[in-house]
Amino acid sequence: FSFFFFQAEDGIRDPLWSRGLGDVYKRQSVRWRPHEAKGVSKNVLLSVNAAGQVQHWLSTSCKLLHTIVESTMLCCADFTPDGSMFGIGGDDKIVRLYDEVSKKQKAKLEGTINSPGHANRIFSIKFSKNDPNIVASAGWDKAVIIWDIAAQEPKTKCIGPYICGDSIDIIGNLLITGSWRTENQLEMWDMREAKPTPINIKWDNEPGVSPVKLYACQACQSNGKFLLAGGSGTNEARMYNLFQDTNVTPTLLATMKNLSRACYTVDFSNQGDICALSGGDGLIRIIDIKKQEQY
Numbered sequence: 001f002s003f004f005f006f007q008a009e010d011g012i013r014d015p016l017w018s019r020g021l022g023d024v025y026k027r028q029s030v031r032w033r034p035h036e037a038k039g040v041s042k043n044v045l046l047s048v049n050a051a052g053q054v055q056h057w058l059s060t061s062c063k064l065l066h067t068i069v070e071s072t073m074l075c076c077a078d079f080t081p082d083g084s085m086f087g088i089g090g091d092d093k094i095v096r097l098y099d100e101v102s103k104k105q106k107a108k109l110e111g112t113i114n115s116p117g118h119a120n121r122i123f124s125i126k127f128s129k130n131d132p133n134i135v136a137s138a139g140w141d142k143a144v145i146i147w148d149i150a151a152q153e154p155k156t157k158c159i160g161p162y163i164c165g166d167s168i169d170i171i172g173n174l175l176i177t178g179s180w181r182t183e184n185q186l187e188m189w190d191m192r193e194a195k196p197t198p199i200n201i202k203w204d205n206e207p208g209v210s211p212v213k214l215y216a217c218q219a220c221q222s223n224g225k226f227l228l229a230g231g232s233g234t235n236e237a238r239m240y241n242l243f244q245d246t247n248v249t250p251t252l253l254a255t256m257k258n259l260s261r262a263c264y265t266v267d268f269s270n271q272g273d274i275c276a277l278s279g280g281d282g283l284i285r286i287i288d289i290k291k292q293e294q295y
Contacts, residue, residue: 001036003047004028005059008274008286026050028075028090029166037083041065048074049181054098064264066103069095075139076166080127087135089122095137095147109137109147115154117145125167129221133144134191136170138163144177146191158196165215165264171224172244177293178217178229185214186229190246201227201240201250209234215279222272226289230263230277237263237277239289256285 005014021202026049033044033056043059045178052076054068072092079086079293085106095109106144111117120140128134138144144158158175161168167178175189175196189199205211210233217229224244230237235256240250261280278284 034083178214182211232262
C-alpha cells in the first residue's frame with residue numbers, strides 16, 4: 001500500500017518517490033497541509049491508515065516527520081484552511097481534532113446524551129472555509145453532523161446521506177453530499193437552516209443502465225464554480241456548474257463515462273484550472289477544465 005508523486009503536466013513519477021512508500025497498512029486518506037500554515041515546514045502530507053496511524057511526511061525528502069497512533073481504524077482526515085488544526089475520523093465513530101504544531105489533541109467530538117454523535121463508521125470529514133468553528137463529518141449512519149467546535153457538540157444534522165468515501169464538501173454556506181445509493185445521490189444543504197432539507201442535483205442515466213452510486217464528490221474551493229463527483233454502478237464522473245445558491249440548481253458541464261472500474265476519488269488543483277479523478281482501474285486522469293481535455 002504505497003503512495004507516489006507525479007508531475008501533473010506530463011504524468012512522470014517523481015524519482016525521489018520512484019519506489020513509493022509502502023507498508024502493510026492500507027492508507028485510507030491523504031491531505032496536503034495548507035501552505036498558509038504558520039511556523040511549520042512546507043510540502044507536508046498527512047496520511048491516516050487502517051492501523052490507526054496518523055502520519056506527517058515531508059514530500060521533498062520522503063521523511064516521516066511524526067506519527068500518532070489511535071486505537072481504531074482511521075478512514076478520513078482534513079485540515080482547517082489555515083493549517084492550524086487537523087481532524088480525523090474512523091471506525092470508533094469519534095471525530096478527533098489536533099493542533100498541527102504541538103500534535104496534541106484539542107477536542108474529541110462524540111456528542112452528548114441530548115445530542116448524540118455518530119452511530120457508525122465515519123468516512124468523511126470537512127472543515128468550513130468560512131467559519132473556523134465548524135467541521136462536518138459523515139459515514140454509514142446516514143447523518144451528516146455539523147459540529148460546533150467550541151461547544152464540542154452537534155450544531156445541526158443533515159439526515160439521509162449514506163457516505164462511503166470522501167464525499168462531503170463545504171462551499172460557503174452549502175454542504176454538498178454524495179451518497180452511495182441509486183436515488184438522490186448528489187444533494188445540497190443550506191447549513192444555516194435549523195433543520196436542513198436536501199436539494200437534489202439530478203443524475204439522470206440512460207434507460208437500462210445501472211444508476212451511479214457515489215464514492216466521491218468535491219467542490220472547487222478556489223473559485224466555487226465547479227462540483228465534481230464520481231462512483232460505481234455506471235463507473236463514471238460528472239462535473240457541474242455550481243452557483244452557491246440553493247435557489248439555483250447546478251447544471252451538468254461534462255461526463256467522463258465508461259470507466260472500466262469505479263471512481264473512488266476526485267479533486268481540484270489549488271488554482272481550480274485542473275481536476276483529477278482515479279479509481280479501481282489504477283489510472284489517474286488529469287483534466288484541463290478550460291480546454292476540457294485529458295492530459
